[in-house]
Amino acid sequence: MRQNSPGTRDGDADAGNGNGKRPPGRPRSEQARHAILRSTLKLLRENGFSDFTIEAVADRAAVGKATVYRWWPNKGALIADAFAGSVTPDLHFPDTGSIDKDMSQQMRQLVKVFSAPQGRIVSAILGAGQSDPELIEAFRERFLMPRRREAYATLRRAVRRGELRRDIDPNLLLDSLYGPIYMRFLIRHDRLTPDFIDRLCALVLAGARPHHRSRARARRVRARLAKGHF
Amino acid sequence: MRQNSPGTRDGDADAGNGNGKRPPGRPRSEQARHAILRSTLKLLRENGFSDFTIEAVADRAAVGKATVYRWWPNKGALIADAFAGSVTPDLHFPDTGSIDKDMSQQMRQLVKVFSAPQGRIVSAILGAGQSDPELIEAFRERFLMPRRREAYATLRRAVRRGELRRDIDPNLLLDSLYGPIYMRFLIRHDRLTPDFIDRLCALVLAGARPHHRSRARARRVRARLAKGHF
Amino acid sequence: MRQNSPGTRDGDADAGNGNGKRPPGRPRSEQARHAILRSTLKLLRENGFSDFTIEAVADRAAVGKATVYRWWPNKGALIADAFAGSVTPDLHFPDTGSIDKDMSQQMRQLVKVFSAPQGRIVSAILGAGQSDPELIEAFRERFLMPRRREAYATLRRAVRRGELRRDIDPNLLLDSLYGPIYMRFLIRHDRLTPDFIDRLCALVLAGARPHHRSRARARRVRARLAKGHF
Amino acid sequence: MRQNSPGTRDGDADAGNGNGKRPPGRPRSEQARHAILRSTLKLLRENGFSDFTIEAVADRAAVGKATVYRWWPNKGALIADAFAGSVTPDLHFPDTGSIDKDMSQQMRQLVKVFSAPQGRIVSAILGAGQSDPELIEAFRERFLMPRRREAYATLRRAVRRGELRRDIDPNLLLDSLYGPIYMRFLIRHDRLTPDFIDRLCALVLAGARPHHRSRARARRVRARLAKGHF
DNA sequence: ACTTAACCGAGACGGTACGTCGTGTCTTGCC
DNA sequence: GGCAAGACACGACGTACCGTCTCGGTTAAGT
Numbered sequence: 001m002r003q004n005s006p007g008t009r010d011g012d013a014d015a016g017n018g019n020g021k022r023p024p025g026r027p028r029s030e031q032a033r034h035a036i037l038r039s040t041l042k043l044l045r046e047n048g049f050s051d052f053t054i055e056a057v058a059d060r061a062a063v064g065k066a067t068v069y070r071w072w073p074n075k076g077a078l079i080a081d082a083f084a085g086s087v088t089p090d091l092h093f094p095d096t097g098s099i100d101k102d103m104s105q106q107m108r109q110l111v112k113v114f115s116a117p118q119g120r121i122v123s124a125i126l127g128a129g130q131s132d133p134e135l136i137e138a139f140r141e142r143f144l145m146p147r148r149r150e151a152y153a154t155l156r157r158a159v160r161r162g163e164l165r166r167d168i169d170p171n172l173l174l175d176s177l178y179g180p181i182y183m184r185f186l187i188r189h190d191r192l193t194p195d196f197i198d199r200l201c202a203l204v205l206a207g208a209r210p211h212h213r214s215r216a217r218a219r220r221v222r223a224r225l226a227k228g229h230f
Numbered sequence: 231m232r233q234n235s236p237g238t239r240d241g242d243a244d245a246g247n248g249n250g251k252r253p254p255g256r257p258r259s260e261q262a263r264h265a266i267l268r269s270t271l272k273l274l275r276e277n278g279f280s281d282f283t284i285e286a287v288a289d290r291a292a293v294g295k296a297t298v299y300r301w302w303p304n305k306g307a308l309i310a311d312a313f314a315g316s317v318t319p320d321l322h323f324p325d326t327g328s329i330d331k332d333m334s335q336q337m338r339q340l341v342k343v344f345s346a347p348q349g350r351i352v353s354a355i356l357g358a359g360q361s362d363p364e365l366i367e368a369f370r371e372r373f374l375m376p377r378r379r380e381a382y383a384t385l386r387r388a389v390r391r392g393e394l395r396r397d398i399d400p401n402l403l404l405d406s407l408y409g410p411i412y413m414r415f416l417i418r419h420d421r422l423t424p425d426f427i428d429r430l431c432a433l434v435l436a437g438a439r440p441h442h443r444s445r446a447r448a449r450r451v452r453a454r455l456a457k458g459h460f
Numbered sequence: 461m462r463q464n465s466p467g468t469r470d471g472d473a474d475a476g477n478g479n480g481k482r483p484p485g486r487p488r489s490e491q492a493r494h495a496i497l498r499s500t501l502k503l504l505r506e507n508g509f510s511d512f513t514i515e516a517v518a519d520r521a522a523v524g525k526a527t528v529y530r531w532w533p534n535k536g537a538l539i540a541d542a543f544a545g546s547v548t549p550d551l552h553f554p555d556t557g558s559i560d561k562d563m564s565q566q567m568r569q570l571v572k573v574f575s576a577p578q579g580r581i582v583s584a585i586l587g588a589g590q591s592d593p594e595l596i597e598a599f600r601e602r603f604l605m606p607r608r609r610e611a612y613a614t615l616r617r618a619v620r621r622g623e624l625r626r627d628i629d630p631n632l633l634l635d636s637l638y639g640p641i642y643m644r645f646l647i648r649h650d651r652l653t654p655d656f657i658d659r660l661c662a663l664v665l666a667g668a669r670p671h672h673r674s675r676a677r678a679r680r681v682r683a684r685l686a687k688g689h690f
Numbered sequence: 691m692r693q694n695s696p697g698t699r700d701g702d703a704d705a706g707n708g709n710g711k712r713p714p715g716r717p718r719s720e721q722a723r724h725a726i727l728r729s730t731l732k733l734l735r736e737n738g739f740s741d742f743t744i745e746a747v748a749d750r751a752a753v754g755k756a757t758v759y760r761w762w763p764n765k766g767a768l769i770a771d772a773f774a775g776s777v778t779p780d781l782h783f784p785d786t787g788s789i790d791k792d793m794s795q796q797m798r799q800l801v802k803v804f805s806a807p808q809g810r811i812v813s814a815i816l817g818a819g820q821s822d823p824e825l826i827e828a829f830r831e832r833f834l835m836p837r838r839r840e841a842y843a844t845l846r847r848a849v850r851r852g853e854l855r856r857d858i859d860p861n862l863l864l865d866s867l868y869g870p871i872y873m874r875f876l877i878r879h880d881r882l883t884p885d886f887i888d889r890l891c892a893l894v895l896a897g898a899r900p901h902h903r904s905r906a907r908a909r910r911v912r913a914r915l916a917k918g919h920f
Numbered sequence: 921a922c923t924t925a926a927c928c929g930a931g932a933c934g935g936t937a938c939g940t941c942g943t944g945t946c947t948t949g950c951c
Numbered sequence: 952g953g954c955a956a957g958a959c960a961c962g963a964c965g966t967a968c969c970g971t972c973t974c975g976g977t978t979a980a981g982t
Contacts, residue, residue, distance in 0.1 A: 025926025026978045032928075050361035055968060064929045069970065126416060127360025130353045131280035140419050171420055172410075172429055179409030180402075186356060186416065189370050190401055199402055207436030255957030256947045262959075285937060294960040299939065489954070510821035515942060524955040529944060586876060587820025590813045591740035600879050631880055632870075632889055639869030640862075646816060646876065649830050650861055659862055667896030715931030716973045722933075745963060754934040759965065 028071070035061035036068055040082035045117045049124035054078070076128060080138030083125055087143055088113050093150050099158035103177060104201040106151075110178075111192045114185050126186060148174060165210050176204045258301070265291035266298055270312035275347045279354035284308070306358060310368030313351055317373055318343050323380050329388035333407060334431040336381075340408075341422045344415050356416060378404060395440050406434045495521035496528055500542035505577045509584035514538070536588060540598030543581055547603055548573050553610050559618035563637060564661040566611075570638075571652045574645050586646060608634060625670050636664045718761070725751035726758055730772035735807045739814035744768070766818060770828030773815055777833055778803050783840050789848035793867060794891040796841075800868075801882045804875050816876060838864060852911045855900050866894045 039060035043052055054075060058065040072078040091113065093106045114122060122143075129136030151174055158164045164173075180200055184192050269290035273282055284305060288295045302308040321343065323336045344352060352373075359366030381404055388394045394403075410430055414422050499520035503512055514535060518525040532538040551573065553566045574582060582603075589596030611634055618624045624633075640660055644652050729750035733742055744765060748755040762768040781803065783796045804812060812833075819826030841864055848854045854863075870890055874882050 023926080024924070024980065026928075028927065029978095048361040050358075053968065054970085058929095062929085064931085065969095066930090066971080067928065070927085074970090123360040127357045130357025130416065131278045136416075136418060140417060144417065144419060169429065172426065172433060175410040175413055175420070176406060176430060176433055179411070179413035180405040181409070182413045182416070183405055183409035186360065186366075186412070187370060187374065188366060189374060190405070196402065199399065200406060203402060203406055203437040204434060205437070207433040207438075252949075253957085254949075254955070256959075258958060259947095283937065284939085288960095292960080294958095294962090295938095296940080296961090297959065300958075304939095492954075508821040510818075513942065514944085518955095522955080524957085525943090526945080526956090527954065530953080534944090583820040587817045590817025590876065591738045596876075596878060600877060604877065604879060629889065632886065632893060635870040635873055635880070636866060636890060636893055639871070639873035640865040641869070642876070643865055643869035643872045646820065646826075646872070647830060647834065648826060649834060650865065656862065659859065660866060663862060663866055663897040664894060665897070667893040667898075712975075713931085714929070714975075716933075718932060719973095743963065744965085748934090752934080754932095754936095755964095756935085756966080757933065760932075764965095 029067075032061070032063050032067055033071065036063055036071075036078070037082045037085055040078055041086055041121065044079065044082070044121050044124050048120060049079075049128050052079075052124070076132040076135040076138075079121075079125060079128065080135055080142070083121055084138065084142040086118070086121070088118065091147055093154040095154070095157065097161070099154070099161075099163045100201050100205055102154050102158070103205070104198050106154075107177065107181065107197045107201065108194050111181060111194070111197060114181075115192065119185070123186065126182075162210060164205075164208050168208050173204070173208055177201065259297075262291070262293050262297055263301070266293055266301075266308070267312045267315055270308055271316050271351065274309065274312070274351050274354055278350060279309075279358050282309075282354070304362075306362040306365040306368075309351075309355060309358065310365050310372070313355055314368060314372040316348070316351070318348060321377055323384040325384070325387065327391070329384070329391075329393045330431055330435055332384050332388070333435070334428050336384075337407065337411065337427045337431065338424050341411060341424070341427060344411070344422065349415070353416065356412075392440060394435075394438050398438050403434070403438055407431065489527075492521070492523050492527055493531065496523055496531075496538070497542045497545055500538055501546055501581065504539065504542070504581050504584050508580060509539075509588050512539075512584070536592040536595040536598075539581075539585060539588065540595055540602070543585055544598065544602040546578070546581065548578065551607055553614045555614070555617065557621070559614070559621075559623045560661050560665055562614050562618070563665070564658050567637065567641065567657045567661065568654050571641060571654070571657060574641070575652065579645070583646065586642075622670060624665075624668050628668050633664070633668055637661065719757075722751070722753050722757055723761070726753055726761075726768070727772040727775055730768055731776050731811065734769065734772070734811045734814050738810060739769075739818050742769075742814070764822075766822040766825040766828075769811075769815060769818065770825050770832070773811055774828060774832040776808070776811070778808060781837055783844040785844070785847065787851070789844070789851075789853045790891055790895055792844050792848070793895070794888050796844075797867065797871065797887045797891065798884050801871060801884070801887060804871070805882065809875070813876065816872075852900060854895075854898050858898050863894070863898055867891065 036057060039057050043056055043060065052075070054068055055065060057063075057078070058068050061068075068078065072081065091106060091109055093102050096102055096105070113119065122139075125135055125139050129139060152170055155164060155168070155170050155173065159166055159168070177200065181192065181197075184190050184196075190196075266287060269287050273286055273290065282305065284298055285295060287293075287308070288298050291298075298308065302311065321336060321339055323332050326332055326335070343349060352369075355365055355369050359369060382400055385394060385398070385400050385403065389396055389398070407430065411422065411427075414420050414426075420426075496517060499517050503516055503520065512535070514528055515525060517523075517538070518528050521528075528538065532541065551566060551569055553562050556562055556565070573579060582599075585595055585599050589599060612630055615624060615628070615630050615633065619626055619628070637660065641652065641657075644650050644656075650656075726747060729747050733746055733750065742765065744758055745755060747753075747768070748758050751758075758768065762771065781796060781799055783792050786792055786795070803809060812829075815825055815829050819829060842860055845854060845858070845860050845863065849856055849858070867890065871882065871887075874880050874886075880886075
C-alpha cells in the first residue's frame with residue numbers, strides 16, 4: 001500500500017530480501033509496533049477521528065513519536081494499518097442453498113460489526129477517507145474487496161441454482177444490497193435493524209430473479225441438485 | 231440547528247422574536263456573513279476539507295476571525311451553513327407518468343451534482359460528519375429530507391398508478407435506490423455512470439412492482455386515467 | 461493636557477464658548493463621565509495596570525465603550541485624568557518655622573499616600589508612563605509640579621530664615637529629598653518608614669545648611685524674627 | 691528566579707543536578723536561546739515595552755513561538771533574563787582615595803548607561819515591573835544589588851579614611867545619592883547632566899561627613915596614610 | 921570482546937492553526 | 952448629537968500538534 005508498509009513486511013525477513021540477509025543494526029521492535037497499533041485502535045474507538053492525535057498514540061503506547069513516523073508516513077497510513085489488522089475475520093458467507101439466506105445472514109453480521117465499537121473505526125476511516133484517497137483505498141482493498149470476492153462466489157452459486165438471472169451484474173447487485181447499509185450507517189437517517197436487512201434482501205433479490213419461464217427451469221435444476229445428481 | 235444559527239434566522243426579523251423588537255446594538259453585517267459563506271464554499275471546493283482553515287476563510291472574506299467565531303461555534307457549523315445555502319435547487323422530481331423515468335431522471339441529476347465541484351463539498355460534509363453529529367444532522371435536515379419529501383410524493387403517485395405495491399416501505403425503497411449512489415460516491419470502488427443509474431432503477435423497482443393479478447388491474451386503471459375519466 | 465480634555469471643560473458649557481451658545485444636540489452626560497472615572501480608579505486599585513482594560517471600565521461604569529473613546533483618546537489619557545481628579549489634596553506643606561519639620565511632615569504624608577491603595581495608581585501611572593510620554597507628563601504637571609511650587613515657597617522661607625544656603629539649587633535639593641522616596645517606592649528594595657524619612661531629611665538638609673559664619677548671622681536673624689521686629 | 695530559569699542554569703550541567711545526569715530527550719538549543727535573548731533586547735531598544743511582542747521576538751529570532759514559551763513563562767521573565775544577560779559590566783567603583791570622586795565617577799557612568807539605548811531597557815523593566823513583581827525583583831537582584839555590594843565596600847573605605855561618619859546608614863546614603871538619578875530618569879522632569887551628579891554628590895556627602903573634631907582627627911589619619919605608614 | 925549500524929525513548933525544535941481577548945471604530949434605535 | 956449596546960477588522964495571546972531533529976542508550980551481526 002505504502003512504500004514502507006510494515007503490515008506487508010511480516011515474515012519477509014529473509015524471503016522478500018534478495019540476498020537473504022537481515023539488514024545490519026538493531027531490528028525493529030515488534031513490541032513497539034503492536035503497542036502503536038493497539039493504542040491507535042483504542043483511541044479511535046474512544047475519541048473518534050477528529051481528536052485523534054499521533055502524539056496521543058505515542059504517549060499511550062509509551063513510544064517515541066519518531067518511532068511512529070519511522071514506520072507510518074502519516075495519520076492515514078497508521079489508521080489504515082491498524083484497521084486492516086483488526087478487521088473482523090468472521091464476515092464470511094454461509095452456503096445455505098438459498099441466496100436470500102446467504103446474503104441476509106452475512107449482511108446482518110456486517111451490521112452487527114458496524115454497530116459495535118468497531119464501527120467507530122469504520123466510520124472514522126470512511127470519514128477521514130473523504131480527504132485522504134489512500135485511506136479510502138485501504139478500506140477498499142483491505143476490507144471491501146476481500147469480502148466482495150466471497151460474495152461473487154456466493155452469487156455464482158445462486159446463478160447456478162437458478163435463483164438469479166444469468167446476466168445479472170454482480171457489482172450492481174452487491175451495491176444495491178450493501179449501499180443502503182452504508183448509507184444508513186454513514187448518514188444515520190434511519191435504523192439498521194435485522195428486519196430492515198431482511199426486507200432489503202427481499203426487495204433487491206426479487207428484482208434479480210429469473211423471469212417466468214427460466215424460473216420453471218430453475219425449479220427443475222434445483223430438484224435435480226437436491227436429488228444429488230451432481 | 232445550533233443555538234444561534236444565522237441560517238435559520240432569515241426572515242425571523244419580527245416573527246421569531248416574541249416582542250417583535252430588534253435587539254439593541256449594531257446589527258450583524260449581512261455583507262460579512264455572505265462573504266464568509268462564500269469563501270467557505272470556495273475554499274472547500276478548492277482545497278477539500280483536510281486543509282480547510284477558519285483563518286483562511288476569514289482572510290479570504292476580509293473579515294476578522296472573531297466574526298466567524300461569533301456566529302459559528304466551529305468548523306462544522308460553518309460548513310453546514312454554507313452548504314445549506316448552496317444546495318442545488320434543481321434536484322426536483324419530474325412527473326412523467328412512469329416511476330422508472332421519474333426516479334432515474336432525478337437520480338442522474340443527483341449524480342451530476344456529486345460529480346461537479348459541488349460534490350467535493352458533499353463528501354467533505356459526510357466525511358467530517360463522521361466525527362461531528364451536528365454536521366451529519368445538518369446534511370440530513372437540509373439536504374436529504376427536503377428531497378425525500380418530494381420523493382415520497384413521487385412514490386405515492388406511482389402507487390396510485392399501480393406501478394408499485396401498495397404496501398411498499400418508501401424508506402426501504404428510497405434507501406435501496408440512493409444507497410448504492412452514496413456508497414459509490416463515498417467509497418469510490420466503481421463509477422457512477424448514467425447507465426448504472428438506469429440499471430439500478432430497473433433492478434430495484436422490479437422488486438417493488440405489484441404481483442401478477444394486481445398488475446393486470448393496474449393496467450386497466452392506467453387506461454382509464456389516459457382516457458381522462460377523472 | 462490633551463486636545464479634548466474633559467477635565468478642563470467642566471462648567472464651560474456656556475461660559476467658555478465665545479458666542480455664548482450651547483452646542484446642538486444632547487449635552488454630554490456628567491453622570492457617565494463620573495462613572496467612567498470612578499470605575500477607572502477602582503479597577504486600577506484592584507487589578508493594577510497590567511490587566512486594566514477599557515472594556516472593563518465601560519462595563520463597570522455601565523457605559524458604552526464608544527463613550528469612553530469619545531472623550532479620552534487612549535488608556536493613558538483616561539488614567540491620567542482619573543488620577544488627576546483623585547489626587548489627595550492634603551499634601552500641603554506646614555509652616556512650622558523649621559525646614560526640617562516642614563519637609564519631613566509633608567514627606568511622611570506623601571509616603572502614607574503611596575502606601576495606601578492610592579499608591580497603586582501612582583505606580584501604575586509611573587510604570588505605564590515609561591512607555592507613554594503623555595502619561596508621565598500628566599503626572600508631572602498634575603501631581604508633581606503643583607506640590608513642587610509649594611515646596612519652592614517653603615524653601616524660600618527657610619532661606620530667609622537662614623536655615624538653608626542662599627545659593628542652594630531648589631531642584632537639586634528637592635530631588636535629593638524626594639528621589640529616595642520614589643526610588644524605594646518603585647524598586648521596593650527597602651521599606652519606606654517614617655524613621656527613614658526623618659533620617660533622610662536630616663542627612664540631606666545637613667548638606668544644605670549655610671557655612672559657619674553665615675550660620676552665626678542666621679542665628680541673629682532668627683532671634684530678631686522671634687522678637688517680632690518684623 | 692523562576693522555576694525553570696535558563697539564566698541560572700548555565701554551568702549547572704553536572705553541578706546543579708543531584709544525580710549528575712543529563713535529562714533525557716533532545717537538549718535545549720543554546721543557539722535558539724541566544725537568538726531569543728538577542729532579539730528581545732533589540733526589540734526592546736527599538737520599540738520600547740508597549741509594543742513589545744512575543745510573536746515579534748520569535749519571528750526575529752527565527753524561532754517557534756512555542757520555544758519562547760517553553761522556557762519563559764511570560765513577557766516579564768523573558769525581559770528580565772535578557773536584561774540580566776546584557777547588564778553593562780563597566781559600572782564599577784574606582785578607588786581614588788576620595789569618596790566624592792569614587793561616587794561621582796560611577797554615578798556619571800550610570801547616567802551614561804541610562805541615556806544610551808540601553809536605558810530604554812531599564813525604563814521598560816522598571817515600568818513593566820510596576821505590575822510584575824518578579825520583573826522588579828529581577829532588576830533588584832541582578833542589577834541593583836551587585837552594584838550596591840561594591841558601593842558598600844566603597845563606603846567602608848571612606849569611613850576608614852574618615853571621610854564619612856562611622857554611624858552612617860549606607861542604605862540611606864546610597865538611596866540619597868541614587869534616588870535622585872532614578873527619579874529624574876523615570877519622571878523626566880529635569881536633565882541628568884554630569885554637573886547635576888557632581889552637585890548631588892557634594893550636597894549629600896556634605897551631610898554625611900564627620901563632625902568638627904572628628905574631622906581634624908581624620909585629616910591626621912589621611913596624612914599618615916599618604917605617607918605610606920600602612 | 922569490540923565495532924558498527926539501525927533501532928529505541930524522550931523531548932526540543934520551527935511551524936501553523938487554533939479559539940479568545942482587547943483595541944479602537946462603526947452602526948443601530950433611543951433620548 | 953450624545954448615549955448603551957454590541958458588531959466589526961485587526962492583531963497578539965498562549966496552546967496543541969505537526970513532522971523533524973538530536974540526544975543517550977540498546978540490540979544484534981559481523982568482526
